[in-house]
Amino acid sequence: MTTDPLAPLLELADIAPAVERARDHVDQAMRHRALRRQGGQVAAEVSLRSAVASAALEGYAHEREAVRTGTVTEPVLQGALRVAGALPQLVELWPKAPRQALAKLHVLAARDVVPESELGRPVADPVVAVRLDGLAGLVAGGTKVSPLVLAAVVHGELLNLRPFAGPSGVVARGAARLVLMSRGVDPRGLVAVDVGHREREPEYVGAAGAFATGTPDGLRSWLRHYLTAVEVGADQLTAIGDDLLAAS
Numbered sequence: 001m002t003t004d005p006l007a008p009l010l011e012l013a014d015i016a017p018a019v020e021r022a023r024d025h026v027d028q029a030m031r032h033r034a035l036r037r038q039g040g041q042v043a044a045e046v047s048l049r050s051a052v053a054s055a056a057l058e059g060y061a062h063e064r065e066a067v068r069t070g071t072v073t074e075p076v077l078q079g080a081l082r083v084a085g086a087l088p089q090l091v092e093l094w095p096k097a098p099r100q101a102l103a104k105l106h107v108l109a110a111r112d113v114v115p116e117s118e119l120g121r122p123v124a125d126p127v128v129a130v131r132l133d134g135l136a137g138l139v140a141g142g143t144k145v146s147p148l149v150l151a152a153v154v155h156g157e158l159l160n161l162r163p164f165a166g167p168s169g170v171v172a173r174g175a176a177r178l179v180l181m182s183r184g185v186d187p188r189g190l191v192a193v194d195v196g197h198r199e200r201e202p203e204y205v206g207a208a209g210a211f212a213t214g215t216p217d218g219l220r221s222w223l224r225h226y227l228t229a230v231e232v233g234a235d236q237l238t239a240i241g242d243d244l245l246a247a248s
Helices: 005-013 015-029 039-059 063-066 077-092 096-109 126-142 146-159 168-181 193-199 203-213 216-246
Strands: none
Touching: 005 015, 005 063, 005 077, 005 146, 015 096, 015 146, 015 168, 015 216, 039 077, 039 168, 039 193, 039 216, 077 096, 077 168, 077 193, 096 168, 146 168, 146 203, 146 216, 168 193, 193 216, 203 216
């Protein structure tokens, strides 16, 4: 019998209950009445807020309303918008060819930021190549743990590896959202997890550094942060729905 490589993460203190709590938040948010009537508007708003948050986490903060008007042309923000908009088209490719999907995410994220010759190409480092292969194996069916845990691992590993030049964090956050979308937790990409990371940015940075240590405490710190960010993202979805219903 093959042992699931991620199963031990659920044995870390408080993690299994935190997974259930985050999943409950998502499931509750998905029942919002606004999704039946104004699902397209909700999705567009989540996409915008997620992109603004992801660019800010990369060091490029912009006012959301300025971005909404289309006046912000800064390349990293534009890349984050492209990534957020393209996720639904990458859902089918992701579990079948994760490395190809990552390359596409990088092309979208890093256009006009890095030389064209580097777009979609991982850095030439044998350690990075081996770890990307391992990550791709997990995504392609190498684990049966909760998609929330897998998304956290994908996100943390890509932040740690920085396998692409330029805004690699935008790629990491997009990949984590693809896990949730492709595994059915958030099929329409409506949970604004990146907003949760942005709202808890000091914790995000610290927990990502802790994840990189590979210690049980470090992994637990990152998982706790990630699952809390999912809760914040689900609450953001509820708030967007409430606002749309109130305005209609």
